[in-house]
Amino acid sequence: MSESNTRVPAAATGSVRRSRDVPMLVERARDGDPRAVARLITLVESGDETVPAIAAALAPYTGRAQVVGLTGSPGVGKSTTTNELVRALRAHGHRVGVLAIDPSSPFTGGAILGDRVRMQDHATDPGVYIRSMSSRGHLGGLSAATPQAVRVLEGAGCDVVLVETVGVGQAEVEVASLADTTLVLLAPGMGDAIQAVKAGILEIADVFVVNKADRDGADATVRDIQGMIALGERGPGQWRPQVVRAVAARGEGIDDVAVAIDKHRAWLVEHDELRRRREARAAAEVEAIALGVLRARIGSLRDGTQLPALAAEVAAGATDPYAAAEALLAQLAG
Amino acid sequence: MSESNTRVPAAATGSVRRSRDVPMLVERARDGDPRAVARLITLVESGDETVPAIAAALAPYTGRAQVVGLTGSPGVGKSTTTNELVRALRAHGHRVGVLAIDPSSPFTGGAILGDRVRMQDHATDPGVYIRSMSSRGHLGGLSAATPQAVRVLEGAGCDVVLVETVGVGQAEVEVASLADTTLVLLAPGMGDAIQAVKAGILEIADVFVVNKADRDGADATVRDIQGMIALGERGPGQWRPQVVRAVAARGEGIDDVAVAIDKHRAWLVEHDELRRRREARAAAEVEAIALGVLRARIGSLRDGTQLPALAAEVAAGATDPYAAAEALLAQLAG
Structure with missing residues (x-):
């Protein structure tokens, strides 16, 4: 690791955009390459699509x-x-x-x-x-x-x-x-x-x-x-x-x-509190990710026709928001 | 509506606990009974189980x-x-x-x-x-x-x-x-x-x-x-x-x-901005309710065995949180 590279630059996303490049990047970070560390942090910070692959590659550490x-x-x-x-x-x-x-x-x-x-x-x-x-x-x-x-x-x-x-x-x-x-x-x-x-x-x-x-x-x-x-x-x-x-x-x-x-x-x-704390932390992390996935799925329904149509019905008093939410969730599951 | 009842008391939940009582309560609120208004607001404020029934009864208004x-x-x-x-x-x-x-x-x-x-x-x-x-x-x-x-x-x-x-x-x-x-x-x-x-x-x-x-x-x-x-x-x-x-x-x-x-x-x-605002408001409301339902479902998985077990695996580095979240969501759908 060279002296001048110890500081991890904030905007070094580079060209690693595909999940198949992730294992190599993690390997370089493991070898102490500060640019690889910087890129990985930038990717996880930005919620990049490669994040699940990065998480999988980092799990052993x-x-x-x-x-x-x-x-x-x-x-x-x-x-x-x-x-x-x-x-x-x-x-x-x-x-x-x-x-x-x-x-x-x-x-x-x-x-x-x-x-x-x-x-x-x-x-x-x-x-x-x-x-x-x-x-x-x-x-x-x-x-x-x-x-x-x-x-x-x-x-x-x-x-x-x-x-x-x-x-x-x-x-x-x-x-x-x-x-x-x-x-x-x-x-x-x-x-x-x-x-x-x-x-x-x-x-x-x-x-x-x-x-x-x-x-x-x-x-x-x-x-x-x-x-x-x-x-x-x-x-x-x-x-x-x-x-x-x-x-x-x-x-x-x-x-x-x-x-x-x-x-x-x-x-x-x-x-045995270290294990307990870390498991509680992991549980909260998994829950947060799962909720984020669900939120994104609901968000994607905005682009479909159902949410706007349901919202118009609710605003007009033709249905109530709980019934509309149920209909939305049924679409999500379907 | 009597003078002394105009003020809506904050803690008047009363005995209305079942959804089948809701239409009557809404009818009384419609007739201007401030106690019925107070009870309905208390019920929606507390997130009572009758809220969906209340919402359905109120939709026309x-x-x-x-x-x-x-x-x-x-x-x-x-x-x-x-x-x-x-x-x-x-x-x-x-x-x-x-x-x-x-x-x-x-x-x-x-x-x-x-x-x-x-x-x-x-x-x-x-x-x-x-x-x-x-x-x-x-x-x-x-x-x-x-x-x-x-x-x-x-x-x-x-x-x-x-x-x-x-x-x-x-x-x-x-x-x-x-x-x-x-x-x-x-x-x-x-x-x-x-x-x-x-x-x-x-x-x-x-x-x-x-x-x-x-x-x-x-x-x-x-x-x-x-x-x-x-x-x-x-x-x-x-x-x-x-x-x-x-x-x-x-x-x-x-x-x-x-x-x-x-x-x-x-x-x-x-x-035509009134309609647009109200539809956007209804969409946000429906989304929030749907997310609340999903959050409650995920929460109920805490009581099952899967989330703690997944969290322990994540904490131990045996899996990553994204894969664990996917497993959790699969259980939710199943």
């Missing part, structure tokens, strides 16, 4: 990496923390993939620039793949394409895949559903502790990172979170979320974060 | 009312405007239904109190139905239950149904998809004009109401909106959104709003 979700409100220092975390994981000999998902993230969108600025420390490291993914303005996009993108990185030999997303509304809950271990970043004085409770963050966080811990109010933030954790009901077999202080901009506390991640992984394995 | 959507950020005066608009429509001899949808609305949730406080002017008017509906924390709820609730009110003889919802995120776009005519309320000095552009409000508003028009900045707000409308590309056959000033708290400008609604309705009819 499923589950090889620890998937770490990283979320937090804008301004808590997600990019800096990711950057330092990559450094720490590399120091432990891991191959690391980063998927940065969100329009407002410095990695995302036209964010090759952002990647360069923030992640230039890793630009010459062949053991790091960094890729920004568009969430395409809807949350479904994240859940549909991201598991496949994770598999691409697993196929390319990554031991750890960091999935970074901004903590806004539902997205942070979604990232937790994709990850083995979920980090929630907070910063002092942002009212985040209370927000966390509101957003249900307490339920999804395996590790809280209080970043910018050199600032006023850090002690209060740590105390608030620990208070909330203490209040939460938790059985003897349940994980107790860890709280770690960090100053990512100075690289402080990041090793503690890496230790907490390792500790959580060990706990997951010990309690 | 579909399309009798003009559905007016009313949206805007918190604090712009939606409740006051709705209140005054009801008064104006009553003065023109219309029977009016109000569906107030949103947890933060004074009508909603435990909002019988809110209803009383805000809408007490209409408490003794048998020509007005007011009902708050929970959006149940997810947007799907609004689109699923509201069209049926509108039909209940149409069945009860309402000429105009106002659907009020707070303008947050996607909800305001959804209300537009339910309505013949969409009013967007703004107030001076809230930065709403710029927000409106961001949220795609310009595309959904048929009438802009600048409320609190006696405040500083009202002229600037009106100018901003008119500027945006002027900038918008619009063919010769397209509606040009109206801008109306109002001070709802003093009842000023509300007649102008009613006139703008009438004008828009006339335009819709003249351009």
Whole structure:
């Protein structure tokens, strides 16, 4: 893998458009060709017709990496923390993939620039793949394409895949559903502790990172979170979320974060929770794909004559929408 | 219809649980019994098993009312405007239904109190139905239950149904998809004009109401909106959104709003747009119901053995999620 190719370009679809080319592309990604990795991620991101073939070719590599979700409100220092975390994981000999998902993230969108600025420390490291993914303005996009993108990185030999997303509304809950271990970043004085409770963050966080811990109010933030954790009901077999202080901009506390991640992984394995989480994840993925197929089939009926005709009948009061839906489904089955 | 029963209670499910009781209930609603109206709305809101039977019984009354959507950020005066608009429509001899949808609305949730406080002017008017509906924390709820609730009110003889919802995120776009005519309320000095552009409000508003028009900045707000409308590309056959000033708290400008609604309705009819909008709405409704049925069918497969077994295979890398989804759909069809 050459130095200049370590950064995975976002728009490298190339000419691989037929399913029969997929095994070769996967083979090249396995050999560490970053262009092949980039093409595969672009294909799964765009929902290309080759996606099922890609998924089939990647299946054997499923589950090889620890998937770490990283979320937090804008301004808590997600990019800096990711950057330092990559450094720490590399120091432990891991191959690391980063998927940065969100329009407002410095990695995302036209964010090759952002990647360069923030992640230039890793630009010459062949053991790091960094890729920004568009969430395409809807949350479904994240859940549909991201598991496949994770598999691409697993196929390319990554031991750890960091999935970074901004903590806004539902997205942070979604990232937790994709990850083995979920980090929630907070910063002092942002009212985040209370927000966390509101957003249900307490339920999804395996590790809280209080970043910018050199600032006023850090002690209060740590105390608030620990208070909330203490209040939460938790059985003897349940994980107790860890709280770690960090100053990512100075690289402080990041090793503690890496230790907490390792500790959580060990706990997951010990309690057979890793298998359980991954099976639940796979079930959700299969369901989402099945629903997508059905939605597409219904959509294709728009082009037929039946849905418009049924809709006209409903609008005119000649039939009701439930009877019309039944007629539509009968056509779908037929 | 007695005075004390005009207010439609939110929790009056009663004993009507079987589909064979539905025609009688619909007949009573047709006769103006507010308790029957309340029960029917509660049943459609809760997704009761009788909903298809209710929809079938109500189908003949579909399309009798003009559905007016009313949206805007918190604090712009939606409740006051709705209140005054009801008064104006009553003065023109219309029977009016109000569906107030949103947890933060004074009508909603435990909002019988809110209803009383805000809408007490209409408490003794048998020509007005007011009902708050929970959006149940997810947007799907609004689109699923509201069209049926509108039909209940149409069945009860309402000429105009106002659907009020707070303008947050996607909800305001959804209300537009339910309505013949969409009013967007703004107030001076809230930065709403710029927000409106961001949220795609310009595309959904048929009438802009600048409320609190006696405040500083009202002229600037009106100018901003008119500027945006002027900038918008619009063919010769397209509606040009109206801008109306109002001070709802003093009842000023509300007649102008009613006139703008009438004008828009006339335009819709003249351009055959009313039929087109309602057919598109019915198509979306039928699709949503069909997808809901399919989702429920997939959900029922969780209880079978196949999805967990398939998920375990996917998690173990023995198969891929697309092949698993195909197997699941084959079971669904079988």
